[in-house]
Amino acid sequence: MKLRIAPVLLASVSMLAWMQAPAQDGSTLFKTKCAMCHGDQGQGKPPMAPKIAGSTKVVEVLTKGGQPKAPHINPMSALTPAQVSALAAFVKAL
Ligand code: HEC
Numbered sequence: 001m002k003l004r005i006a007p008v009l010l011a012s013v014s015m016l017a018w019m020q021a022p023a024q025d026g027s028t029l030f031k032t033k034c035a036m037c038h039g040d041q042g043q044g045k046p047p048m049a050p051k052i053a054g055s056t057k058v059v060e061v062l063t064k065g066g067q068p069k070a071p072h073i074n075p076m077s078a079l080t081p082a083q084v085s086a087l088a089a090f091v092k093a094l
């Protein structure tokens with residue numbers, strides 16, 4: 001009996017760890033954190049936000065801020081370096 005339950009328990013524990021880990025996937029991050037302003041394909045939503053598809057400025061904008069308008073006046077400090085890299089690669093390839 002115990003032997004049958006163990007693998008199920010193990011699977012649930014790793015599933016939980018996976019769900020709690022911060023998302024590192026560029027596509028998912030983009031959908032949840034950027035698409036509402038920049039559009040699903042980074043095509044921009046004028047006048048709300050410019051096109052960023054293919055941009056190579058993502059790392060700079062997210063880590064340094066310094067843009068004239070919100071939300072990029074300040075760095076997006078909630079993002080980890082791994083998330084910023086994933087987003088940069090995703091946006092560049094759009
Ligand atoms: C609340 C709306 C909003 C959200 C959310 C947002 N942006 Fe922006 N973004 C803007 C606006 C507005 C500008 C223009 C900023 C300016 O000119 O000061 C901009 C500019 C940029 C630029 C510079 C474009 C250029 O070529 O000058 C990049 C790169 C960028 N955003 C990336 C991102 C990424 C990646 C995310 C997700 C982590 C994101 N943005 C989330 C509104 C947003």
